Amino acid sequence: MITRVLATGLIAGIVAGLFVAALQHVTTTPLILTAEIYEVGGEAARGDASTLSQSALFHRTLNTSLSTIALSMGYALILLAGMLLSEEKIDAYRATIWGACAFAATGLSAGLELAPQLPGAAETALHDRQIWWLANAVLTTLGLFLLIKTDAVLLKIFGLALILAPHFFAPIPAVPESHVPAELAARFAAASLSIQALSWLIAGACAGGIYQLLGPHNNEARR
Numbered sequence: 001m002i003t004r005v006l007a008t009g010l011i012a013g014i015v016a017g018l019f020v021a022a023l024q025h026v027t028t029t030p031l032i033l034t035a036e037i038y039e040v041g042g043e044a045a046r047g048d049a050s051t052l053s054q055s056a057l058f059h060r061t062l063n064t065s066l067s068t069i070a071l072s073m074g075y076a077l078i079l080l081a082g083m084l085l086s087e088e089k090i091d092a093y094r095a096t097i098w099g100a101c102a103f104a105a106t107g108l109s110a111g112l113e114l115a116p117q118l119p120g121a122a123e124t125a126l127h128d129r130q131i132w133w134l135a136n137a138v139l140t141t142l143g144l145f146l147l148i149k150t151d152a153v154l155l156k157i158f159g160l161a162l163i164l165a166p167h168f169f170a171p172i173p174a175v176p177e178s179h180v181p182a183e184l185a186a187r188f189a190a191a192s193l194s195i196q197a198l199s200w201l202i203a204g205a206c207a208g209g210i211y212q213l214l215g216p217h218n219n220e221a222r223r
Contacts, residue, residue: 004214005080012206013073020072020199021065027191029060035118035180035188068199075203078102080211086149092209099204100197101148105140106133107196109163113170116192118180128171136166 079098083090088098110133139162146159 008211009077012076016202017069017072021068076207095204095208099200103200115189
C-alpha cells in the first residue's frame with residue numbers, strides 16, 4: 001500500500017508539475033520579471049527590461065519548474081492520504097473533487113482576504129499572513145468536510161460557521177503602496193489563483209487515475 005501511494009504521488013507529481021510549470025512559464029513568470037523591473041525603478045531599468053528578462057528567464061523557469069513538480073507531488077500525496085483516512089474510494093473523478101475542495105480551503109478562501117502579491121507591493125506582516133493562512137486552511141477544510149460528509153443539520157451549520165470564522169479575524173491588508181501598476185498586480189493575482197486551482201485539480205485527477213492503474217486488480221490482469 002505504501003509503495004503504491006508513493007509511486008502514485010511521484011508519477012502524478014511529475015505529470016501535473018510539468019503541465020503546470022509550462023503554464024507558469026507563459027503566465028506568472030513574465031509578470032514577476034516585469035514587476036521586479038518596476039521594483040528597481042528608474043528609466044534605465046525599464047530600458048533594460050528585455051535584456052533582464054532574457055538573462056533571468058531560463059534560471060527562473062528551471063527553479064520554478066522543479067519547485068512546481070515537488071509541490072504537485074505534495075498535493076497528490078496529501079489528497080491520497082486524506083482519501084485513504086476517510087475511506088473514500090480513490091479514482092480520478094473523486095480525487096479531482098477532493099482537489100477542488102483543497103483549493104477552496106488553501107487558495108480561494110485565503111485569496112478573498114489576502115491576494116497573491118508581486119514583488120514591490122506593500123504586504124501585511126509575513127508572520128501574521130502565515131498564521132492566518134494556516135488557521136484559515138485548517139478551519140475551512142474541517143468545515144467543508146462537515147458540510148459534505150455529514151448528514152446532521154447541526155454539523156452542517158457548524159461546518160459553515162468554521163468556514164466563515166477566519167474571515168472575521170483576517171489580517172488588515174497593508175496600505176496600498178506599490179511601484180507595480182494596479183493592472184499588473186490584478187493580472188498576477190488572478191493568474192496565480194488560476195494556476196493554483198489547476199495544480200490541485202490536475203494533481204487530483206492524475207493521482208486518482210494512476211492509483212487505480214497501479215491497483216492489484218490491474219497487476220493481476222496483466223499476468
